[in-house]
Amino acid sequence: MKILPLHSLSDIDVTEQDREPTDAELDAIDAEMPLITAEVEELDVRISLMDRPVTELDARRLRRARRKVLAARRELTNQARPVAEVGA
Numbered sequence: 001m002k003i004l005p006l007h008s009l010s011d012i013d014v015t016e017q018d019r020e021p022t023d024a025e026l027d028a029i030d031a032e033m034p035l036i037t038a039e040v041e042e043l044d045v046r047i048s049l050m051d052r053p054v055t056e057l058d059a060r061r062l063r064r065a066r067r068k069v070l071a072a073r074r075e076l077t078n079q080a081r082p083v084a085e086v087g088a
Contacts, residue, residue, distance in 0.1 A: 031076065031079070034075065035069070035073055035076050037072075038072040039069055039072075041065050041068065042065035042069050044065075045058075045061050045062050045065045
């Protein structure tokens with residue numbers, strides 16, 4: 001029995017998979033970095049609360065982290081900067 005590939009090898013461009021990010025992709029990542037950082041901080045707080053009861057201080061830390069994520073999302077959404085087409 002012969003197994004056929006789903007895609008012919010000519011459809012897969014090795015250079016496309018192994019290439020470095022373009023300037024537009026790096027700019028998009030840079031623009032989203034405050035949101036990424038805020039989400040990581042919120043995740044850190046959530047992980048720290050997984051194995052213990054939540055105190056009032058912990059609840060404040062979580063609320064602060066959530067507000068920081070929402071503020072970063074708002075800032076990213078309200079940016080009037082045109083975003084270049086990425087990955088298409």
